[in-house]
Amino acid sequence: MQDTKGVDAGLLQSRYRLTKQRAATLRALEDGRHLSAEEILERVRAQLPGVSLGTIYRTLDILRSIGLVQIFSHAGGAAKYEAALEKHHHLVCTRCGEVINVSVNEALALSQTVAQEHGFHDVDCALVVTGRCARCTDVPAGANT
Ligand SMILES: [Zn+2]
Ligand SMILES: [Zn+2]
Numbered sequence: 001m002q003d004t005k006g007v008d009a010g011l012l013q014s015r016y017r018l019t020k021q022r023a024a025t026l027r028a029l030e031d032g033r034h035l036s037a038e039e040i041l042e043r044v045r046a047q048l049p050g051v052s053l054g055t056i057y058r059t060l061d062i063l064r065s066i067g068l069v070q071i072f073s074h075a076g077g078a079a080k081y082e083a084a085l086e087k088h089h090h091l092v093c094t095r096c097g098e099v100i101n102v103s104v105n106e107a108l109a110l111s112q113t114v115a116q117e118h119g120f121h122d123v124d125c126a127l128v129v130t131g132r133c134a135r136c137t138d139v140p141a142g143a144n145t
Contacts, residue, residue, distance in 0.1 A: 009083070016066065024048050025059045026068060029083035034099040036078045072099065074128055089127035095136040102129075 009026040018026065021044070028043035029035060035043070041056045060081055063069035073079040074092055080099065089107060091100040104127055111125035 016068070021048065021051065021055060021059050022063060024051075025056065025063060026083050029069070029081065032082070032084075032101070034072055034080035034082045036080055040081060074099075089129070091129045091131070091133075093133035093136055094130050095132050098133045098135075100133075 009023060009030045016022075024044045024047045025040060027047070028040045037053060037056050037060065040060070041051065041053050044051050044056060060069055060071075063083075064071060067085065068083060069081050070084050071079050071081055072090060074090070077097075082101075084101065086103075088101045089104045091102055092098070107125050107127045108123070112123050115121075115123040
């Protein structure tokens, strides 16, 4: 497993000739975090006061349609958005809600094997691993190694 980081909003803005709103939305997600639309709105308003939540949702839809933003929701929680270009999987802390991107190379091959047994095609796989993150674990990090 390895961490996958966020994207460079400035680079994407020049490559896709993004509008101010779209660029500000991407920039809000630049640190690689998974944010709800409301959290994105807060960050975008710091740059563009007066932007509405409706605008944020429309902007996120457009960014998703061109593949610059991905949506993630888990266990009925609020949808979270992130700027990520590459397919990845998620580690979710069940205590604080922290979401971490991970790549699991074996996941798709394993899903394909399972799916094939049932005659499934066009197989995709989104892995969500839950647990308690290092900060939420009672044992200090490294103490049990
Ligand atoms: Zn945690
Ligand atoms: Zn993610």
